[in-house]
Amino acid sequence: MASKMTVFLGGSVLGAFLGAAALALLPPGPVVNPATGNADGTGGERPAGTGSATGDIVELRSALAREREAREATVAQLTAAREESARYQQEIAALRGSGDATGAHDPAAAARRSAELDPRIREALGRKDGRAALDLLRQMIALGEPGYAGAIPLILQINEDMEGANTLGISMHDFYPAVGDTDLYLFALHDPSVDARFREFAVWGLPWVSGGAKALETYTSLLATESDPEIVDSILSSMAHIPGDETKSRALIDAYGRAGTGELRHRIVRSLRNTEDAESETFLQSLTQDPDADLAREARFTLTYRNPPVQGFVTTRVFPNTQAAAAGLQRGDILVAYNGTPLDSTEALNQAKQASTPGSVIRVTVYRDSAYLNIEVEATESIGIDGAYREPK
Incomplete structure (x- = not known):
């Protein structure tokens, strides 16, 4: 994550340096004959109606100087930002190195770093500096579980702003890679105390950061224990959008076997509408004879939906x-x-x-x-x- 920001800043600095260098190589301006005002160094008359060139040239050179100063200031700002970002990454690397032999974070040190980052992120959000906020937020997420509790409300705050007036100027292209972290999403999905809005966010984001196979494995496990019906619905809806009918059907059938309630089983059967493989077909056919009349009716309807007798x-x-x-x-x-x-x-x-x-x-x-x-x-x-x-x- 950190390398992306460093590369981005490095590229920006390079572009700014090149721009400043190009201006520095410009000639100092045409030679002006004080007597005639001609810009070619000759004493001939200027064409009628063109006026003196002295003022135009002075203004041009002044504008070029201002632009050069602005570019140099940008270079200085970006260089400072790059150095600060590199320092943050060194601190994160040090935190990771302070863990055990597996590379796990030292919880106390990571918690202290998270507490230091929190006000800085909020300050960046307050001054509407979305890019700085995302850079710092990425570092908080990199701390692992000690950083997740602080990161989640900030992610929700930024997401709410994006869906509204977008005062932070953050695009989805910038936002999702910055906050997309498999371990963060798994942490939220397995902890019912996490804000339900973020848990739903994690449901839909998991396939994009971990891949469909990992998401299906996680979803199958969650369906056996999840008590929030809205999260269950989101899981089933997200499963429907993962490519691969056979893999998806197998996961749903597995979840059906683990389901402890009739209502969850009904929801899983409904989700099989969006698959068309042979395994789910056989499974649904078997359910049409289930002792639970409502479940059998749901299975028959799902089969009809998948392959209606008429258009x-x-x-x-x-x-x-x-x-x-x-x-x-x-x-x-x-x-x-x-x-x-x-x-x-x-x-x-x-x-x-x-x-x-x-x-x-x-x-x-x-x-x-x-x-x-x-x-x-x-x-x-x-x-x-x-x-x-x-x-x-």
Whole structure:
């Protein structure tokens, strides 16, 4: 982590030095004939309407001098910053070296260093110096567990600023590499006392810093013990975005075997909608005969979602107190036509809704239990369902 900052500063200093050197090599300016004001050293007349060049030349040389001074000041600032950064890295290396034979940090020394860094980071945030704050924050994270407790609220503060007015001027490109640390995320995920906002942040960040295989291994273990339902949902959602259906399915099936509650098992089965491999297919088929009727129903629905008998909009949820609920639409219904328009894509459904006169009665054709049903609803922006367009394999 430290080397990136050192290289960046080194590159900036080099660029500034080159710029200053280029200005220093410029000629001192054209020779001006005091008698004529010509800039070529001759005594001939200047073209009509051009005026004296003396003022222009003096102004140009003054501007160049100011620019040279500004560049030299930048060089000095960046050099100082680079030296300070190098000093910080030496201190961190010393802390690491003060540990045991495994290279572990000395907790007391690391805690002292973390306490020293905290006000400096807050001071940098106060003066809106995002880059300095990230540099110091990176050093706090490098201290290991003694630095994590102080780093987490600061990470959340910076993240909140990024999502808002971004007064710190920090980009995602700068932020995530600075705070992306596998050990930090694992620490947060295995400690329920850590701020839930950061634990969710860690859930989504873990695959990017540790790789999908490590994330799946961690998720599988966590699902057996995690008590926060929102964290569980985030874990399952994050698993759905990790490439590799077979690996993902195996992790979910393993988590299912460890799950201690029926509700968690239901959630895991729902997550298998996003996989299409043979192992999960066999597993879901076996669950359709489960003694738990609700679980068996969930497995059948998941199989239908993955491979519907007809193309259309598969209903995953019917919201209460809506037209859809009043008209008798059910989860698992497949909308195949809207007011006579076949639904061969999500866009087709949106266009059919837009073409309907608001308030008019329209007919929705659904496929349910091997039969087609016509249901009448009022044309509105939403009839109260959620789902996705699906096609048979």
